Amino acid sequence: MKNLIITLLPLLVSLHTVETDTWKPTSATISFTIKHALGATAEGSFKGFEGNLIFNPDNLADASLKGTVVAKTIYTGISLRDNTLRGDEYFAVDKYPKISLVSTKIEKSAVGNQYTGYFNLTIKDITKNIKLPFTFTKNGTQATFKGSFMINRIDYGIGKKSALLNDTATISIVIQTQHI
Template identity: 40%
Template sequence: MKTICTAIILLTGFFTLKAQQYKPVDDKSEVKFTIKNFGINTNGTLNGLKGTIKFDPANLAASSFDVSVDVNTINTGVDGRDSHLKQDEYFNVAKYSVIRFISTSIEKNGEDYAAKGNLTIKGITKPMSIPFTVKQNGEGLIFSGGFNINRKDFGVGGSSAVMGSEVNVSLKVFTVKE
């Protein structure tokens, strides 16, 4: 009887170590970017957020992100510019329709976290660390964070002299428990 009770306790403990799985809610989430164009800040958004997020602050080793956005949804508020950004020289959406981030580890930094992993844009994958915060939202979580990238590292925009190289990305990802 002791053996059965011990086995039940161990199995229960094992299953509670598993991170909760969440799904991004695209229509509530925000993926925003800012880049200088002709010396002026140009803002835009991306939608079509999907993927799987596993998160347990007590077990970061079991936590992970595998999320993507649809580049076809790029919106800078100017239809002509959006169409231009979808062309080969920029995002080449006919061939590379998503931007994807897959984490390799999650770390705690004080009250905040950082997701280390691989960011893929236009078929080019680079290591990235994305700092973020987490807040409870009913049954789900809200992940907020931001990072900077060099668009040239991903072959976006060629050698455009009028467009800045640094892109600031900010994220607010609402999730629901799966």
């Protein structure tokens, strides 16, 4: 019996050891849309993404997805609006220079390469847990993380209630990565 256990031990250990993959971001697109006055849509983006992405579809318990963007990089294509959004009433970028997203749990969805992530989203000094459905598409040593979610901007102290600006914004994330 002792010999059998010694023989099976490496096999049992290998069955429970699943590698966790680390992915280095090579490019990222973080964009948003929000309804504006008279049904128009305002669009914009953030730059300066930095991330630490540990993800293996076969080992979701050890997955860890963390990312930040630089708040002052907000860009809508209209300088006056960008400067207003950087100000204290909206993103207060001098006081809160980064926006962060940190996973708390990742689950496999019922369909193919689809997952549901639960993340702590911090904007300004306010952190709330959000649900982010995303896809993970691997192609050799490269992979793409892609997802979108909605937030209520008022919950994060981004402006005030307004008849001209919807409370809900949609954020889209596309991150191209290289396996390291």
